[in-house]
Amino acid sequence: MSLPKETIRALESIVGPQYVSEDPVVCQVYARGGYGKDIVLGRGNLKPACVVLPGSTEEVQSIVKLANRYKTPFVPVGTFWFNSCGPYRENVISIDLKRMNKIEIDDRNMYAVCEPYVIFSQLQHEAMKRGLYMMVPGGGAQVSVVNNVTGAGYSPLNYRIGGPQRRILGVEWVMPDGEILKLGSASMLKEYFWGEGPGPDLRGILRGPQGWQGGLGIFTKAAVKLYPFQPERLVPTGISPDTTLELPTKRMRRYNITYPDQPSLVKAMREVSKAEIGAAITKVPVMWRYRARSTSKEHFWELWKGAKEDLQKNTETILLVVIIGYTSEKQVEYEERVLTDIVTETGGTLRRTKQTDESWIKNADSAGMWWSAGGYISVKINVDSLDHALKSGRDAAALKKKYLEGAVDDYGDPGWFQISSFGHEGYNEFLVEFDATSDPKVSHRIDNFYVDAVKQDVKEGCYSGMQMSYGPVGITGPAYGDHHILLKEIKEMFDPGYLSNPPRPFEFDEKIERECPWVKKDW
Amino acid sequence: MALVLENHRYDADRCIRCGGCKWVDHIYMGHPRWGVKCPSIARYLFDPYAAYGRLQLALGLMDGELEITPSFVDAVFQCQLCGACDVGCKRNLDLEIQDTLMALRQRVVDKGKGPLPGHKKAAGNIESTWNIFGSRKKERFSWMPSGIQPAAKADVLYWAGCYPAYTQSETAQATVKLLKAAGVDFAVLGESEWCCGQMLFTTGQTELALKVAQHNIDAIKASGAKTVLTSCPECLTALKVEYPKLLGKSTSDMPYQVVHLTEFMEPLVKNGAIKLNKPLPMRVTYHDPCHLSRMSEPWVQWEGTRGQYGVLQPPKQWRRGTNGVYQQPRNIMGAIPGLELVEMQRTRENAFCCGAGGGVREGLNDFALWTAQERLTEAKETAGTNTLVLACPHCKANFTDAIKKSGDNMKVYDIAELMVKALSQGKEA
Ligand SMILES: Cc1cc2nc3c(=O)[nH]c(=O)nc-3n(C[C@H](O)[C@H](O)[C@H](O)COP(=O)(O)OP(=O)(O)OC[C@H]3O[C@@H](n4cnc5c(N)ncnc54)[C@H](O)[C@@H]3O)c2cc1C
Ligand code: SF4
Ligand code: SF4
Numbered sequence: 001m002s003l004p005k006e007t008i009r010a011l012e013s014i015v016g017p018q019y020v021s022e023d024p025v026v027c028q029v030y031a032r033g034g035y036g037k038d039i040v041l042g043r044g045n046l047k048p049a050c051v052v053l054p055g056s057t058e059e060v061q062s063i064v065k066l067a068n069r070y071k072t073p074f075v076p077v078g079t080f081w082f083n084s085c086g087p088y089r090e091n092v093i094s095i096d097l098k099r100m101n102k103i104e105i106d107d108r109n110m111y112a113v114c115e116p117y118v119i120f121s122q123l124q125h126e127a128m129k130r131g132l133y134m135m136v137p138g139g140g141a142q143v144s145v146v147n148n149v150t151g152a153g154y155s156p157l158n159y160r161i162g163g164p165q166r167r168i169l170g171v172e173w174v175m176p177d178g179e180i181l182k183l184g185s186a187s188m189l190k191e192y193f194w195g196e197g198p199g200p201d202l203r204g205i206l207r208g209p210q211g212w213q214g215g216l217g218i219f220t221k222a223a224v225k226l227y228p229f230q231p232e233r234l235v236p237t238g239i240s241p242d243t244t245l246e247l248p249t250k251r252m253r254r255y256n257i258t259y260p261d262q263p264s265l266v267k268a269m270r271e272v273s274k275a276e277i278g279a280a281i282t283k284v285p286v287m288w289r290y291r292a293r294s295t296s297k298e299h300f301w302e303l304w305k306g307a308k309e310d311l312q313k314n315t316e317t318i319l320l321v322v323i324i325g326y327t328s329e330k331q332v333e334y335e336e337r338v339l340t341d342i343v344t345e346t347g348g349t350l351r352r353t354k355q356t357d358e359s360w361i362k363n364a365d366s367a368g369m370w371w372s373a374g375g376y377i378s379v380k381i382n383v384d385s386l387d388h389a390l391k392s393g394r395d396a397a398a399l400k401k402k403y404l405e406g407a408v409d410d411y412g413d414p415g416w417f418q419i420s421s422f423g424h425e426g427y428n429e430f431l432v433e434f435d436a437t438s439d440p441k442v443s444h445r446i447d448n449f450y451v452d453a454v455k456q457d458v459k460e461g462c463y464s465g466m467q468m469s470y471g472p473v474g475i476t477g478p479a480y481g482d483h484h485i486l487l488k489e490i491k492e493m494f495d496p497g498y499l500s501n502p503p504r505p506f507e508f509d510e511k512i513e514r515e516c517p518w519v520k521k522d523w
Numbered sequence: 524m525a526l527v528l529e530n531h532r533y534d535a536d537r538c539i540r541c542g543g544c545k546w547v548d549h550i551y552m553g554h555p556r557w558g559v560k561c562p563s564i565a566r567y568l569f570d571p572y573a574a575y576g577r578l579q580l581a582l583g584l585m586d587g588e589l590e591i592t593p594s595f596v597d598a599v600f601q602c603q604l605c606g607a608c609d610v611g612c613k614r615n616l617d618l619e620i621q622d623t624l625m626a627l628r629q630r631v632v633d634k635g636k637g638p639l640p641g642h643k644k645a646a647g648n649i650e651s652t653w654n655i656f657g658s659r660k661k662e663r664f665s666w667m668p669s670g671i672q673p674a675a676k677a678d679v680l681y682w683a684g685c686y687p688a689y690t691q692s693e694t695a696q697a698t699v700k701l702l703k704a705a706g707v708d709f710a711v712l713g714e715s716e717w718c719c720g721q722m723l724f725t726t727g728q729t730e731l732a733l734k735v736a737q738h739n740i741d742a743i744k745a746s747g748a749k750t751v752l753t754s755c756p757e758c759l760t761a762l763k764v765e766y767p768k769l770l771g772k773s774t775s776d777m778p779y780q781v782v783h784l785t786e787f788m789e790p791l792v793k794n795g796a797i798k799l800n801k802p803l804p805m806r807v808t809y810h811d812p813c814h815l816s817r818m819s820e821p822w823v824q825w826e827g828t829r830g831q832y833g834v835l836q837p838p839k840q841w842r843r844g845t846n847g848v849y850q851q852p853r854n855i856m857g858a859i860p861g862l863e864l865v866e867m868q869r870t871r872e873n874a875f876c877c878g879a880g881g882g883v884r885e886g887l888n889d890f891a892l893w894t895a896q897e898r899l900t901e902a903k904e905t906a907g908t909n910t911l912v913l914a915c916p917h918c919k920a921n922f923t924d925a926i927k928k929s930g931d932n933m934k935v936y937d938i939a940e941l942m943v944k945a946l947s948q949g950k951e952a
Pocket of ligand 3: 603604
């Protein structure tokens with residue numbers, strides 16, 4: 001695998017020789033990431049032919065134009081949290097965007113313009129310094145803001161501030177052919193404050209069902225909306241691994257509420273959102289309570305195995321709520337009173353909880369999902385109504401029984417679910433943790449679980465949010481408005497040569513066909 | 524027992540590329556300019572220069588996909604073994620990153636592809652003179668201030684270490700003045716104190732490391748001292764962690780207890796045995812030396828097996844950097860009237876290394892100086908001061924060289940020097 005010398009020299013002339021490498025030692029490390037690597041469906045494992053580190057939009061543009069000239073595929077690389085940064089074709093140029101980490105904040109107009117290597121904890125730090133805030137995706141404070149808003153964007157904090165589509169403002173986009181397209185106000189006014197215009201607004205195409213993951217060019221800048229926060233400082237405390245933000249309790253409070261069963265918890269969720277109180281609200285799987293209590297993996301397993309009998313009888317579930325006094329301390333007092341009434345009426349019990357935050361506001365403990373078993377994948381991420389999210393979670397829990405060998409038994413828990421936009425949108429994420437190190441068949445089983453979970457959603461009429469972009473389009477496309485045809489048309493209009501992270505978004509289908517004989521292709 | 528790479532396959536293979544090893548803990552995260560705590564990826568940018576990248580190199584090597592080429596060797600040694608990655612990873616996952624990186628180096632050396640010429644030269648110095656500089660053996664304690672006479676035998680043994688003994692003698696002198704001021708009797712080993720060998724451990728030169736360790740352990744034993752006190756965190760780590768690790772023991776099995784000057788002095792400052800009463804009207808920032816802070820926890824030998832889900836049997840006592848020496852130097856400075864301590868953006872377990880460790884100063888000096896300059900810039904830009912205090916002569920030597928090279932106006936003090944300046948009138952020897 002190598003590119004012609006001429007191509008390498010041209011790349012060097014764009015970014016400088018020190019920022020281009022075709023050394024096998026460098027290329028080795030751009031082949032695979034973490035998430036997805038344990039299931040064969042997760043991604044291919046090819047090394048790129050070279051890695052380039054551009055420092056500006058102009059350099060990204062020149063690289064993409066060069067790739068077009070030589071018909072060479074390219075893959076953008078952000079923080080590499082998704083395995084789709086690993087090439088799926090031979091002779092790819094990996095474009096590592098690490099050098100592009102500038103951030104500009106317009107606090108008066110409440111938005112931030114980020115280059116692709118600005119990550120959430122950094123944005124949140126800068127925003128909070130100015131009395132503003134943003135969500136941090138549950139999947140990681142360490143991911144690129146640009147990549148996340150253009151491809152995912154889910155967080156418990158969406159409860160108040162809504163879905164990701166609404167916070168993308170102006171965007172700078174290097175299209176698959178190397179032309180630069182600016183969206184929203186960035187196109188005409190050179191300012192990024194508004195997404196709808198003046199100028200083109202292609203944000204629907206840009207996000208697609210769940211983002212193109214490099215399949216439609218490279219976003220080199222995106223402005224995101226910031227929201228007014230409360231004025232007190234959240235004080236970082238502790239030494240690793242026990243670091244946390246202390247909440248200023250006059251302005252922010254956290255509640256841990258237990259419910260005897262799921263229906264009463266869901267009722268509370270609805271009531272809380274009807275009352276339009278709270279900043280974040282999430283149902284947490286019981287397993288996470290055991291994790292929080294344990295001092296090591298070994299300790300966790302001791303507790304968790306011992307909990308089986310009790311948990312199979314006990315249907316208790318946990319609801320976490322955060323209240324923020326955006327406007328005043330009085331707002332906190334008022335919302336707390338309303339919450340207390342709702343908890344009483346819905347049969348919940350308010351438990352004492354630490355007034356700290358480890359995982360919603362500036363950090364996200366997603367790495368912990370690998371902690372219990374060493375391997376993990378989300379087989380479902382539904383973004384739909386709360387009813388659908390619940391149903392899909394329950395269905396997944398039932399389906400999981402078939403795939404338990406080598407996987408962690410969570411004793412029937414239906415996963416995480418939360419609501420955004422004050423309950424107008426529901427979200428469910430169903431995880432499966434497993435040990436892929438001892439027996440390859442475990443991974444194969446999880447491949448099947450993954451595909452079966454998509455089929456299940458289709459059959460049951462639940463919208464399989466993530467799998468629309470991270471799953472076999474051959475299943476989801478015909479089920480949801482033939483969107484596979486639309487995706488193909490858009491892809492071929494913008495990228496007729498399939499150079500931008502090929503074969504995105506069709507690699508799951510290709511993979512099942514070529515490399516997963518253990519997954520029966522019956523669609 | 525040298526580290527064996529294959530024993531760390533699980534650690535390498537289970538890396539999830541979350542970047543916890545390179546980013547500052549998100550709870551403490553600041554502006555992107557100071558977002559990365561790994562000097563290696565901060566400078567070299569390509570992913571083999573982060574811990575997660577090196578783990579992939581380790582897998583590639585074990586699986587026969589990669590050969591040990593010059594660029595492989597470069598990626599493996601352009602790293603201070605500063606432990607920021609180890610602690611960062613253990614915030615979430617308890618993978619043994621530091622040991623995996625060391626095992627990888629060991630493999631490179633065992634295959635005859637390392638260490639680097641600078642490491643070999645330093646090892647040669649050690650072997651011929653028992654100090655890292657190749658300076659004269661008998662001058663090891665010639666810095667001793669007149670008027671201070673170590674005891675022939677005492678419970679406390681002052682372990683000077685090569686840097687304080689030969690180039691950063693102001694630290695050694697300040698240390699013994701403090702001991703005198705506190706009324707602590709101490710002995711020294713004289714010519715029997717050999718280089719601690721930390722550079723040998725980190726560069727995979729295990730045979731010589733073992734020889735040095737064995738000699739030093741015997742010499743300490745023969746001195747009859749109960750406590751070894753050192754002002755050098757590199758020596759601290761060698762005596763406290765690397766010696767037992769190499770011998771397959773735990774720190775608690777060693778025939779001595781070893782403490783750093785700041786651990787020793789803090790209670791004495793607190794209980795008034797030593798009085799830091801003289802005002803020092805200075806605005807300073809404190810640099811946490813890696814081997815005093817996140818890397819200084821005792822070694823607990825573990826032997827066992829890994830079962831399903833990666834569960835260890837028996838459970839292991841983890842070194843996560845939580846119980847390092849962070850607060851003691853801060854408390855000492857807090858006791859000095861007039862002294863204002865302002866923290867940098869990256870601090871405590873998230874501190875950015877000075878650049879000297881892991882054989883980088885000896886083998887890849889340019890990278891050592893670049894790293895030091897980054898830290899000096901951070902001190903100025905995020906703490907707003909041009910005075911840096913630290914508690915490590917190795918760091919001080921490196922910062923001093925960086926300042927010499929760049930012409931920077933930063934001043935660097937070892938905490939021992941500051942303490943001596945703050946001693947009540949008449950107490951200073
Ligand atoms: C375990 C896990 C949990 C997650 N949970 C959540 C969650 O709770 N909420 C949520 O919102 N998201 C979640 N995500 C998704 C995650 O937020 C996104 O994957 C994230 O935005 C990726 O950012 P990154 O910088 O790591 O992207 P990368 O992994 O580097 O890239 C992702 C894809 O985008 C492409 N790409 C990279 N940079 C660019 C660019 N500048 N322009 C165009 N394409 C680019 C890459 O080629 C790749 O295919 C989760 C992901 C994982 C792995
Ligand atoms: S923190 Fe650990 S798991 Fe995460 S990328 Fe680094 S080495 Fe891998
Ligand atoms: S030891 Fe320090 S320099 Fe080396 S990889 Fe880890 S953080 Fe980077």
